[in-house]
Amino acid sequence: MNRDAIEQEIVDLIKEMLNLPFVDADTVLVGNTGVLDSMTIVRLLAEIEHRFEFTLDEDDLTLDSISNVKRLTEWVIKSRQASH
Amino acid sequence: MIQMIKCVVWDLDDTLWEGTLREDEAGVKLLPEIAAVIDTLDQRGILHSIASRNSWEQVKNKLEQLGIAHFFLYPQCHFDSKAASMERIAKELNIGLDTLAFVDNDPFERFEVNYYVPQVHTYAAHQYRELPEYPEFQVVQATEETASRRQYMQARQMREEARKAHKGSREQFLKECRMKLQIRTARQEDYLRVVELSHRTNQMNSLLERIDLPFVESYCNQDSHYLYVAKLEDRFGAHGLIGTCFATVTEDRIDIKLFCISCRIEGRGIASAFLYTVLERLGQQVPQADAVRCLLVRKQRNLPARLLLEMLGFKKTITEDEQSTYMLPLPLPRMAFDWLEIGE
Known part of the structure; x- marks a missing residue:
């Protein structure tokens, strides 16, 4: 699965979970204008683990690394490589 | 357990x-x-x-x-x-x-x-x-909240269905829910529910700690010890007492001893609004305080509690075994929760 496909799947997941019509690579996820609260982030990450079949290292997780869709995608790719 | x-x-x-x-x-x-x-x-x-x-x-x-x-x-x-x-x-x-x-x-x-x-x-x-x-x-002791849980969950289900049907922006949807968050210090009649919350919460329990009624009573009788609670209602009905926060103050510091927030209010930034408002009010009591400290047990099951602290601007300073110390310098960073009506 290439980077763009992973990003698209994450975009679709967020759209579906939050019923948001517009989500793209630059959508801010966390922070004052973010669309996720801390419990929703964890639910999203659990769903991502399930879909992409890997285990996230939570110690490695910072808010910065998931602050928008683009960064979240990078982080997922990195964690996935580390886990496999 | x-x-x-x-x-x-x-x-x-x-x-x-x-x-x-x-x-x-x-x-x-x-x-x-x-x-x-x-x-x-x-x-x-x-x-x-x-x-x-x-x-x-x-x-x-x-x-x-x-x-x-x-x-x-x-x-x-x-x-x-x-x-x-x-x-x-x-x-x-x-x-x-x-x-x-x-x-x-x-x-x-x-x-x-x-x-x-x-x-x-x-x-x-x-x-x-x-x-x-x-x-x-078995339950710790049935509270008014306990017996109403089904109604609260039904209100939540209605809200979820409205969310799925809503076509506008997320902020607009949250505004249309007309959420009212009441934040105040706990009264005697809240104590049992506070105990119950500590037993029922995992995701948003900072120390994964279970407390009992005598603890709450003696805590509230001590000087400079504060126990805050939050109640939520919206257009779908009441959601009951959904959060509690134990804090103490000294001249130069506010300490969050424990917070427990129900996970049934997920997805609307209520937890941030609650803790932020508590800190804002405590900050007014001790204007000379220059930092907030919060201890957190770092376990997978309470990851949302850790992320919540980080969202509020807390930074981890020390970690010993499973417990980390998080600090937030005062004054508080500015944050607005304009999809919510916060009252006392």
Whole structure:
């Protein structure tokens, strides 16, 4: 699965979970204008683990690394490589 | 510690009722005393759901006819595996799989659930009368909140459905929910619910700590010790007392000793608004304080608590064993929660 496909799947997941019509690579996820609260982030990450079949290292997780869709995608790719 | 059951998932044919709905609709009748068992557990704040292969239309009619339809949340009536139903129910209610009980007369179904979702507690149908006696079905002490839990969850279900149907932006949707968050110091009548929250919360329990009533009472009698609570309501109804925060103040520092926030209010930034407002109010009491400290037990199950602190601007300073110290310099960073009405 290439980077763009992973990003698209994450975009679709967020759209579906939050019923948001517009989500793209630059959508801010966390922070004052973010669309996720801390419990929703964890639910999203659990769903991502399930879909992409890997285990996230939570110690490695910072808010910065998931602050928008683009960064979240990078982080997922990195964690996935580390886990496999 | 025993994990408390938060929801019982019932099979229907020859478990909840005698007979097979599809074959003999008129002949189906509830097992003796099972309605009383359901009601007893409901009074304790334990929810009910369904995992059955019958058609939902037929099940709904039968449950209404039997007068027990109002007890069941997120019923799963389809041909998917019951293990998948367990996962869906846990997800919809936002509770852990280890807080689900599954009752079925068919050993195959129980085996399958045990196999794929081993966290779920399974029970044979004939055990139904004894369920309220088992330790995992005991509650600390029933509060007003406990007995209203089903209504709160039904309001949540309505809100979720409205969210799925809403076409506008997320902020607009949250505004349309007309949420009112009441934040104030705890009164005597809140203490039992505070104890209960500490026992029921995992995701948003900073120390994964369970406290008792004498602790709360003695805590509230000490100088410079504050116990805050938050109650939420919106256009779908009341959601009850959903958060609590223990804090102490000294001249130069505010300490958050423990916070516990219910996970049924997920997805609307309530937890941030609650802790932020508590810190804002405490900051007014001790204007010379220059930092907030919060200890956090770092475990996978309370990851949301850690992320919440980070969202508020806390930074980790020290970690010893599983406990980390988080610090936030004062004055507070500016944050607005304009989709919410915050009151006292």
